[in-house]
Amino acid sequence: MDKQILERILENAEVAPGLDILDISGGQLLAGILAGNPKSVTAVNLPKETALAYAAEPRVRGIQADWEDGRLDGCFDRIVLYGALPxxxxxxxxxxxxxxxxxxxxxxxxAWDPAKAQEMPPAQELVKLFEPHFHVEIMVANRQLCQVSGVKRDPLAQVHCGVTHTHGGLTHTHTHGDIAHEHAPEPGATPIEELLVLMRYLVSHNDAHAQEVAELASQLQAAGKDVAYDEIMDAVSDFDMVNAKLDAILAQLTVEEF
Known part of the structure; x- marks a missing residue:
């Protein structure tokens, strides 16, 4: 790999000293990652010769695992994936x-080489897929390199018990059966101000309940109903993408003058 491309990938991934890193690059990024003095590197599916070359490196843990495999575990500061997906x-x-x-x-x-991983989606499309789980800060799309890099989002933590609760400062009440609820803008608000209040309510309410659905769906997975679980989680991801778009529109409207 070209040295400048390698350096740019790792810079955009914010690989820094003292971090725990998951490397899913088949060893292509490993030398550069180690040069950044990480605390540890878990390297997935290293070629045999690469694994042997780093066998004595105490910071490197090599594993053979699929990304869906339970053997791929841990808690990392950075995950860097390079190359085509399976x-x-x-x-x-x-x-x-x-x-x-x-x-x-x-x-x-x-990150990927667009000439060697033509089956990868366009970087702009991958950004949209990132949005439910990551705040994307970097996108590169040229003839030499495509890369998307983002920070993990903090899910809204809400307590639901079927009684009054709040999202984003907007108090409402509802029961999960008849979906009765209430919200109110400030007295004397203009129509556009009422719209913004409703949109804030909608975005925060949707985020919280999507998270609740995801948490409850884990019971299906625990019961061995993996197909149903995956279908629900795919639907939640689709919903999160729509909600992220609505949130972006809200942010734009908030800064505009009417």
């Missing part, structure tokens, strides 16, 4: 899985 990979499920392996404020970077 055939028929569900990118939504992959991103959800990798988000679960990151520490709070951890960063995921996915």
């Amino acid at each position: 055939k028929d990979t569900s990118i939504k499920r992959l991103l959800r899985r990798l988000a679960g392996l990151l520490k709070d404020d951890g960063r995921l970077s996915i």
Whole structure:
């Protein structure tokens, strides 16, 4: 790999000293990662000769595992993935899985050579797929390199008990059966101000309940109903993408003058 490309990938991934890093690059990024003095590197599916070359390196833990495999575990500051994804990979499920392996404020970077990984989605499309789980800060798309890098989002923590609760400072009440609820803008608010209040309520309410659905769906997985679990989580990811778009519109409207 070209040295400048390697350096740019690792810079965009914010690989820094003292971090725990998951390397999913088949060894292509390993030398550069180690040069950054990490605390540890878990390297997935290293070629035999690469594994032998780093066998005496105490910071490197090599494992043979699929990204869906339970052997791929840990809690990382950075995950760097380079190269084409395995055939028929569900990118939504992959991103959800990798988000679960990151520490709070951890960063995921996915990079590839567009000439060698033509089956990868366009970088702009991958950004949209990142959005439910990551705040994307970097996107590169040129003839030499494509890369998307983002920080893990903090899910909204809400307590639901079927009684009054709040999201984003907007108090409302409802029961999960008849969906009765209430919200109110400030007295004398203009129509656009009422719209902004309603949109804030909608975004925060949707985020919280999507998280609740995801948490409850884990019971299906525990019961061995993996297909149903995956379908629900894919639907939640789709919903999160729509909600992220609504949130972006809200942010734009908030800064505009009417």
